[in-house]
Amino acid sequence: MADSEWQVYGQRQVYGSPWVELWLADVEVPGVGRLDHHVVRMPRASTTAVVTDDQGRFLLIYRHRFITGRWGWEVPAGWADPGEAPAAAIAREVEEETGWRPGQVELMTEYDAMAGISDAHFRSYHVTGCTRIGEPTDISEATRVEWVSEAAVIKLLVGGEVPDGPSHAALSYYLGPHRLSHTVH
Template identity: 70%
Template structure:
């Protein structure tokens, strides 16, 4: 299958957080169509935070867009001039009140590749030290350390509905864990 050809684009809406564009594309075998594209001016970072006892640090919060409560990982925008790992560490501290000692790459993914440029950098953070209350109190109603069994139950019950959190936790508990146990290294 050939690549789609872009003949032009025009911005429909723009803000510092999201842009909506209408791209004039030629789809092989279909022809030219207008395709909506959500462009994100900033990349995103999130982190699976674990402690030495096999627990995971998660946030419980309400998302007004979906009208759902659920468990999520600390996450946020990568600011200009900031690296993704630094952004993940900053978000952990701001949203949870815990400061990680080490933040290492876990995986990267395009959150909605068919319609958006939203790019996530996921990390594994360890050695977190409690420094106080979360700086951003609007991020969560609860911040808790949960056991691996509790996290697996939440995943299975659909209580981790945030796509980026679901992807990073599933990757950590699956391919990452297998690579580490198998001696093949982890990314």
């Protein structure tokens, strides 16, 4: 079977806001034919951070998500403001959501969260060297902010207590490929 791409004949916006856009694309799918396909576009860069300290702990937030009706642990995350670099955005988000100011911000990985229907592109960072500056300034983000041991993070992941996809992806990537890539020579 030869490689083939979907042919796009046009797109029109159905809904738009500063947070999300819904588009309808007129596409031809190889072997299927022509059809309308929904596309969810995210107009701002999405960022997440795995924040660790020199004791091997992870800084997590505990919050409720009304859309899914679930409570769970998450890593700090957010969107870049217009003109703001994603690394600067995640540093700002970590500080606002946790009350800890990042020292070093290192890109770990990038991925497309739902490539079949959305252009939501995430950049996941590893943040270290944080300094406590006070209480979180964005109190809507979490009911708790805690430093959690690696063993506890693994239990949270395995136990389904990190239901947020970007948080799950960032923590799993850090615990696996990121760390392995820093130990393999």
